[in-house]
Amino acid sequence: MKILSIETSCDETSVAVTENGRRVLSNVTASQIEEHKLYGGVVPEIASRRHCESIVSVTDEALRQAGIELTDIDAVAVTYAPGLIGALLVGVNFAKGVALACGKPLIPVHHIRGHIAANYIEFPELEPPFLALVVSGGHTSIIEVRDYTEFNVIGSTLDDAAGEAFDKAARAMGFPYPGGLYIDKASKNGDTSKYKLPYPKTENEYDFSFSGLKTAVINLIHNSAQKNEELDINSLAACFQNTVCEILVDKTIKAAEKFGHKKIALSGGVAANSGLRDMLNERCSDVGIDLYIPPISLCGDNAAMIGCQGFYEYRAGNVAGSDLNAYATKVI
Ligand code: KG4
Ligand code: ZN
Numbered sequence: 407m408k409i410l411s412i413e414t415s416c417d418e419t420s421v422a423v424t425e426n427g428r429r430v431l432s433n434v435t436a437s438q439i440e441e442h443k444l445y446g447g448v449v450p451e452i453a454s455r456r457h458c459e460s461i462v463s464v465t466d467e468a469l470r471q472a473g474i475e476l477t478d479i480d481a482v483a484v485t486y487a488p489g490l491i492g493a494l495l496v497g498v499n500f501a502k503g504v505a506l507a508c509g510k511p512l513i514p515v516h517h518i519r520g521h522i523a524a525n526y527i528e529f530p531e532l533e534p535p536f537l538a539l540v541v542s543g544g545h546t547s548i549i550e551v552r553d554y555t556e557f558n559v560i561g562s563t564l565d566d567a568a569g570e571a572f573d574k575a576a577r578a579m580g581f582p583y584p585g586g587l588y589i590d591k592a593s594k595n596g597d598t599s600k601y602k603l604p605y606p607k608t609e610n611e612y613d614f615s616f617s618g619l620k621t622a623v624i625n626l627i628h629n630s631a632q633k634n635e636e637l638d639i640n641s642l643a644a645c646f647q648n649t650v651c652e653i654l655v656d657k658t659i660k661a662a663e664k665f666g667h668k669k670i671a672l673s674g675g676v677a678a679n680s681g682l683r684d685m686l687n688e689r690c691s692d693v694g695i696d697l698y699i700p701p702i703s704l705c706g707d708n709a710a711m712i713g714c715q716g717f718y719e720y721r722a723g724n725v726a727g728s729d730l731n732a733y734a735t736k737v738i
Contacts, residue, residue: 407425407426407480407717407720408423408424408425408431408472408478409423409424409425409482409483409513409713409716409720410423410465410468410476410479410481410483410504410713411423411424411484411515411710411713411716412483412484412485412709412712413485413497413520413708413712414461414489414493414494414496414497414500415485415487415489415494415497415707416453416489416490416493416544416707417438417448417456417707418435418436418437418438418706419435419436419438419456419457419460419461419464420433420434420436420709420710420712421434421464421465421468421709422468422709422710422713423468423469423471423472423474423479423713424527424710424713426717427526427713427717427718428526428530428717430710430713431471431472431473432467432468432469432470432472433468433703433710434464434468434471435707435708435709436463436464438452438453439583439584441456442583443582443583446583447583448490450490450491450492450493451492453493454492454493454496457493457496458496461496461497462500465500465504468709476504477508479508479510480511481505481510481511481513481716482501482504482508482512482513483512483515483712483713483715483716483719484498484500484515484712484730485497485515485516485517485520486498486514486515486730486732486733487514487516487732487733487736488516488517488518488544488545488733488736489517489544489732490734491732491734494734495732497732498730498731498732502728502730506728511720511725512725512726512728512730513716513719513720513724513725513726514724514726515712515715515716516715516736516738517712518540518542518545518547518549519555519715519738520711520712520714520715521540521545521673521674521711522538522540522673522715523711523712523714523715524673524700524708524710524711524714525699525700527700527711527714528700528701528704529698532669532698534551534552534553534556535551535552535553535669536670536671536698537549537550537661537665537667537670538550538551538673539654539658539671539686540673541568541569541672541673541674541675541676541677541682542567542568542569542674542675542676543567543570543573543584543675543676544567544569544570545562545563545567545674546562546563546567546568546614546616546654546676547559547560547561547563548560548561548562548657548658548661549738550667551671554721555718555722559737559738560612560661560665561610561611561612561613561614561661562613563614563615563616564608564613564614565616565617566616566620568616568654568676569584569674569675569676570616571616571617571619571620571650572584572650572679573585574620575589575619575620575623575624576588576589576643578623578624578627579627579639579642579643580639586676586679587678589643589646590647590678590679590680590681592640592644593640593643593647593648593680593681594644594680596639596641596643596644596645597638597640597641597644597645598641598648600638600641600642600645601626601641602645603622603623603645603649604622605649605652605653606618606619606653612657612660614653614657616650616653619646619649619650623642623646626642627642647679647681650682651681651682651685652685654682655682655685655686655689659689659690659693659695662695667695668695668696669696669697669698670686670690671697671698671699672697672699673700673705674705675706675707677699677700677705678702678705678706686699
């Protein structure tokens with residue numbers, strides 16, 4: 407079954423062709439990052455307009471790279487939630503048009519389900535049940551993947567998502583948007599014991615709270631500026647990254663042990679973080695848990711992961727009518 411999939415939930419216009427869920431025939435992404443960088447973050451209206459401009463050419467290129475015609479596809483999958491509403495609406499309406507024109511089914515895909523499915527592409531042997539840690543710019547959750555379309559959220563962020571905290575802390579450190587990658591790079595030359603940062607407590611031990619940590623970084627920067635003290639940005643980046651990673655890894659391992667999971671799958675844009683990949687890898691091997699991490703190319707937003715999850719949604723009978731809507735927020 408060949409699925410044409412469309413992802414426009416934030417600032418990447420991405421279209422892919424996948425076969426039977428796990429085989430990627432093409433995965434084409436037009437990133438808007440350079441434009442949003444000028445404003446220090448994603449400007450929703452600009453994101454919608456750029457999706458509108460590039461969706462047709464990105465689709466043409468995805469079909470060309472897959473070596474197929476539009477008439478060869480069996481279904482259209484699209485991210486319908488959660489994300490920037492104007493951005494989502496571009497993808498949803500375009501997908502409806504394609505499905506209608508081709509007379510093929512339309513499959514709605516939840517963005518976070520898609521991130522988790524990135525692991526199926528890389529690891530053909532991976533099947534539910536397993537525990538997922540999803541860390542992106544908009545989401546941070548520990549989720550039990552009971553089946554391909556059955557999920558149980560164990561913990562989520564109460565305020566900033568991990569990627570959001572990375573980006574805000576990076577901005578205060580003087581790095582461009584999106585700052586996660588810059589913190590990752592700077593950390594390699596920093597000392598993780600130089601600055602003391604708080605380890606936030608949450609009522610549900612599997613929930614996350616990163617805003618206090620972000621504020622602590624901002625305060626540290628302001629205080630040293632007031633005292634005219636020089637700050638070691640590499641070490642501050644290393645301390646911040648290390649603390650975020652410790653929180654993510656501690657809670658995920660605890661959840662795996664408590665809920666009896668022997669497999670953990672990491673996903674989302676922050677899964678590209680080298681510190682997180684290394685720390686989770688080390689801790690998982692210490693306690694005998696199999697760890698799955700997608701390649702960097704499948705960590706950020708892309709349509710291949712949507713096509714992969716779309717296949718399993720279709721198999722479960724989750725097909726949308728022509729009245730499909732987009733939602734800025736929606737539980738998984
Ligand atoms: O999944 P994603 O592409 O978009 C959302 O669905 O939100 O994630 C984007 C986030 C941004 O916050 C970005 O800074 C972060 O992923 N990110 C990183 C790294 N690469 C991307 N964060 C930390 N370290 C990285 N290497
Ligand atoms: Zn995402």
